[in-house]
Amino acid sequence: MKPTHLQPFSNRHPLGDISVLHISVLLRAAEAEGVNAQELARHFQLSPQTLTSAEARISIPRFMRLGHAAIQACGNATLGLRIGALTRPVDVGLPGIAGECASTAGNAIQTLIHYSLLTSRNSRGTPTTAPEKRLVQFYSIQPYNAFNYFVVDSVLSAWTQFLRTVSGQWDVLEKVCIEYPSTGMDELYEAWFRCPVQFGAATNSIAVRQDIWSQTTLQAQPAMHEKLLLLCETELRDIQRGWTTGDRVKSLLTPLFRGETPSLETIASKLGVTPWTLQRQLASENTGFRELMDDTRKQLARDYIRETETSLSEIAWLLGFSNPAALHKAYRRWFEISPGEHRKQFRASP
Template sequence: MQLGDISVNFVELVREACHKLNVDPMPVLNEYGVTPETLASPKARISISRFMRIGQALISTANQPALGLFMGQALRISHMGLSGYAAMTSPNLERAIRLWIHYESLSSVNKRGSSRFYLTEESGVAQFYSISPYNEFNYFVVDCLLSGWSALAHWITGQERLLKEVEIEFEAPPYAQHYQQAFNCPVKFGRSRNALIFRKEALLLPSIYANPATHSEIVSICNRELTTLVGATSLTERVKQIITPMLQGREVGLTETAKQLGLSEWTLQRRLKKEGVQFQQVLDETRKQIAETYLKATDLTIGEIAYLLGFSSPAAFHRAFKRWFGVNPKPFKDQHASGRTDENTATGENT
């Protein structure tokens, strides 16, 4: 099971950011099987795990821990694909943000969750989902997404001072001084979410690229693409997608999963039965697949993995893992550490 996948447009983005830092990224990209042909392939994607390792390797090569912020500042609408063009032709900033988040799955899918936009009394909140626990492999992902969203908002409106503040889950990193330049507003670390807090009046600013006819046409194309994507997903897979981000530190039950899907418990059970599975089987298989992926492809500790999978304690995780694989998690992790390779790439990637 992959943690998710991401468009090669984001690899192109990290390549461009490296060039601006006078660093040649191709030796690292070649090492991870990303060729110029891969970057030019329509709809090509790579696993999120591979993307994180590429990012960490290039941070080391460039000796620039703030690489994610530089990536975000280099983001152009073309890196966003169809959702970017839907956003830029929108009538105003609020519509643009709503669309690039709504169509997020057209360019990336993460089992950990999905981004969202919502209004409060005084602001608009663009929130990137949690990918905790945080370490040197994933700081740059949050940096890139939030600074990229900020850059897009400025580009679409042609205006500055759109943000009230930025909130980030992890504590201030050693390169914290770079955030002020990237966002030009207060940045608060150690918060409960990763989010851009937009001034409410900024949301009404018009897009300088607004075009009603083109906007309508591109939104129609995006909707068709999204319908195709969702229609190709089985209910069992959709349940796995719902379960995964809810697992952190707690059990997940049938009732809340059915609610997330807009189904009654009875209907969910009946439709899963038609696919030959029961809810508890899907939950158990989801945990098993994610545990295997985390142990093979990340440096998360066993305790962190137990938390992310919703186990009450590491001991409970050890018992489940032994039942799944016949061994304890530590020797399993050690066995795969030395020759660790990434998850399989998504369909369309040339490797």
């Protein structure tokens, strides 16, 4: 069997997956809050063999349910911050180790973000950096609910902790922006990040201080950094090896669905080809743009219904349908059952 991270894109979970390296940190944080981590892992069928395999991944919905269960068990709604505080460079895999020996903190965080696909893949998007603004952004995962607040918290706090580790400084940020609305704990967040935190913002992001961005890292080692970057590049190529043009189209569609239907021209532009070339490449794979779009929506709709508590109106928006009625009609065409009835069936099954 191939390692999980080498599986073809089409065989992986439509909503995305995440390395058990991140799961181990979540379980450590839960245990630090008094939760029986072994029992929690067993409940989610995470064996010791799985948790000690660097290649193993679980689906994003399963990760969110695991985090939600941990929060319910310990009663700490800000468990995501605890996860970030306990995250070490090694806990984000090869990109973390490579980033740790980069020349500057700015280069370190850019390395971490550039190779994030090595440890996580989310259909919602990919994290990005804007070096000229010293900004690191996490894509939107709205609509927000009790199952995904902690994801934003854990990502932004883990990035912050990474910068603290590589720089040896505690005050590393100018500002934090969080998309979801305030939960009434603004002072706690500002105390943890040690800078202003804006809730209800347009993006999820951290702005790094100028002096920190350019600061030499504690473990700077140019030769080793270069060697580790080559390993990261090799793994990244391995992940993407075998992806068809159709796989690449499907990977781009989901983040663009929100409230609209992406056009062939938009996807072709993102792939750096003309619409005609894209159509020809897809035809050579015995598929087409409309077929891929319908298939992607079908896969995602089923997983939103089965794996999440997201409302039908929100799912309709996430899949680019004009209204819930359009989703309802498409869902019946795909599965010969209404989305509401299908969700009841899923809930009734073990």
